[in-house]
Amino acid sequence: MQNYLDVLRSVELFKNIADGEINTLLSCLSARRGHYGKNQVVFQSGEETGSFGVVLSGQVQIYHEDFYGNRNIIATAGSGDLFAESFVCAEMTALPVSVEAAAESELLFIEFARLAFPCERACFFHGRLIQNMLNIIARKNIALTRKLEFVSKRTTREKLLSYLSEEAEKAGSSRFAIPFNRQELADYLFVDRSAMSAELSKLQKEGLLRYEKNRFELL
Amino acid sequence: MQNYLDVLRSVELFKNIADGEINTLLSCLSARRGHYGKNQVVFQSGEETGSFGVVLSGQVQIYHEDFYGNRNIIATAGSGDLFAESFVCAEMTALPVSVEAAAESELLFIEFARLAFPCERACFFHGRLIQNMLNIIARKNIALTRKLEFVSKRTTREKLLSYLSEEAEKAGSSRFAIPFNRQELADYLFVDRSAMSAELSKLQKEGLLRYEKNRFELL
DNA sequence: AAAAGTATGTTGGATTTCCAACAAAAGAGG
DNA sequence: CCTCTTTTGTTGGAAATCCAACATACTTTT
Numbered sequence: 411m412q413n414y415l416d417v418l419r420s421v422e423l424f425k426n427i428a429d430g431e432i433n434t435l436l437s438c439l440s441a442r443r444g445h446y447g448k449n450q451v452v453f454q455s456g457e458e459t460g461s462f463g464v465v466l467s468g469q470v471q472i473y474h475e476d477f478y479g480n481r482n483i484i485a486t487a488g489s490g491d492l493f494a495e496s497f498v499c500a501e502m503t504a505l506p507v508s509v510e511a512a513a514e515s516e517l518l519f520i521e522f523a524r525l526a527f528p529c530e531r532a533c534f535f536h537g538r539l540i541q542n543m544l545n546i547i548a549r550k551n552i553a554l555t556r557k558l559e560f561v562s563k564r565t566t567r568e569k570l571l572s573y574l575s576e577e578a579e580k581a582g583s584s585r586f587a588i589p590f591n592r593q594e595l596a597d598y599l600f601v602d603r604s605a606m607s608a609e610l611s612k613l614q615k616e617g618l619l620r621y622e623k624n625r626f627e628l629l
Numbered sequence: 630m631q632n633y634l635d636v637l638r639s640v641e642l643f644k645n646i647a648d649g650e651i652n653t654l655l656s657c658l659s660a661r662r663g664h665y666g667k668n669q670v671v672f673q674s675g676e677e678t679g680s681f682g683v684v685l686s687g688q689v690q691i692y693h694e695d696f697y698g699n700r701n702i703i704a705t706a707g708s709g710d711l712f713a714e715s716f717v718c719a720e721m722t723a724l725p726v727s728v729e730a731a732a733e734s735e736l737l738f739i740e741f742a743r744l745a746f747p748c749e750r751a752c753f754f755h756g757r758l759i760q761n762m763l764n765i766i767a768r769k770n771i772a773l774t775r776k777l778e779f780v781s782k783r784t785t786r787e788k789l790l791s792y793l794s795e796e797a798e799k800a801g802s803s804r805f806a807i808p809f810n811r812q813e814l815a816d817y818l819f820v821d822r823s824a825m826s827a828e829l830s831k832l833q834k835e836g837l838l839r840y841e842k843n844r845f846e847l848l
Numbered sequence: 849a850a851a852a853g854t855a856t857g858t859t860g861g862a863t864t865t866c867c868a869a870c871a872a873a874a875g876a877g878g
Numbered sequence: 879c880c881t882c883t884t885t886t887g888t889t890g891g892a893a894a895t896c897c898a899a900c901a902t903a904c905t906t907t908t
Binding site for chain 1: 893895897
Binding site: 855858 | 893894895
């Protein structure tokens with residue numbers, strides 16, 4: 411695992427755990443490592459698993475296939491990210507999604523039970539780990555709720571304004587930068603890029619907004 | 630607290646904790662109780678709090694006010710529900726939302742730190758509680774992701790089909806009942822009720838679907 | 849500096865939603 | 879059984895989105 415120490419250090423789940431402890435921890439958790447080729451299936455929908463994953467290198471795609479066989483990409487996880495952790499923490503019996511390597515990937519699997527229940531050696535980090543996990547999932551929760559607030563709006567204009575207004579709030583200023591380019595923002599808000607671009611122009615013409623690249627100002 | 634024992638029993642956070650233990654637990658957590666009149670503010674946006682709430686009776690509304698002062702209702706919590714738990718578990722410094730009593734309510738407040746860190750008496754239930762909390766938040770997470778998958782679709786038709794297709798999958802059958810009436814479903818999918826009703830008729834006419842009341846069949 | 853590639857803005861027509869108003873059906877209560 | 883209320887379905891016009899295509903500006907590469 412030595413060669414992935416820099417990645418492991420950046421994994422939020424291992425926050426506040428000293429480098430020296432990570433190896434102990436991984437063996438206590440009996441973490442397994444696996445190598446996956448591009449497009450190789452990691453988890454199959456319907457499968458039962460007590461383990462979640464950590465991406466050491468490469469990238470995986472989490473997707474859902476509906477009744478008609480359409481594949482819906484729910485998320486992608488890159489180096490340092492967790493995947494399938496919510497399902498495992500919710501103690502779901504069967505996975506409602508599939509996971510596939512989007513590129514050649516090195517993955518780490520950790521059993522939830524090992525993480526959640528103190529071991530006989532009473533390793534100190536179990537408490538830390540479960541708290542980190544709670545933190546991660548709670549943050550994801552907040553991000554999802556936030557996004558849902560934007561996309562609940564009916565028009566592109568309203569979506570934009572609610573998004574931008576919250577970015578302003580977050581920045582504590584009416585002038586702020588956003589972490590998206592136009593296409594990414596459109597994807598995030600589930601709208602058409604060109605229509606969104608047009609709406610942005612309109613908002614600027616109407617004097618509600620000023621922008622240049624990814625820097626905005628609400629007026 | 631005696632008079633609320635039946636509610637406390639139904640609180641998911643206290644799952645797998647014996648009735649007899651609940652009083653010990655509440656005092657170990659130094660839970661505070663509070664009475665709120667209708668429209669009284671429980672938490673103010675921007676406020677710092679280390680406590681989350683449990684609704685013992687009545688109802689609270691969690692909402693967000695944007696740049697322009699529009700109030701956005703994010704959720705309502707009724708008897709037995711938690712509120713503000715994600716923010717506290719994410720260790721956010723300031724609340725990004727406000728909470729207000731929607732009716733005369735009896736609320737319970739629990740400090741996250743008390744819940745997460747074992748006390749000097751090493752009460753056994755701390756581990757249980759934090760695991761329950763992880764479970765609750767993970768489930769909410771899954772529900773939010775699920776909803777986001779539906780509302781990410783551009784047309785009412787696609788939203789309906791993806792929602793119904795997942796309900797079918799959940800039920801393990803192409804015949805299933807949904808927990809919403811038309812208005813509720815429209816609100817859930819963020820679409821217009823009448824347009825959705827029309828789209829449902831159309832789907833039925835086209836032979837993709839059969840329905841009656843809240844019972845559906847995918848074809 | 850030229851060329852290729854990427855990001856953003858603009859426009860018009862087809863499609864879809866939204867909105868408001870109304871009709872029909874179902875349910876609740878007296 | 880009748881009345882009142884709620885739920886669901888229907889319709890037409892206004893508004894908004896989507897889509898495709900293209901123009902322009904900006905970046906990166908060679």
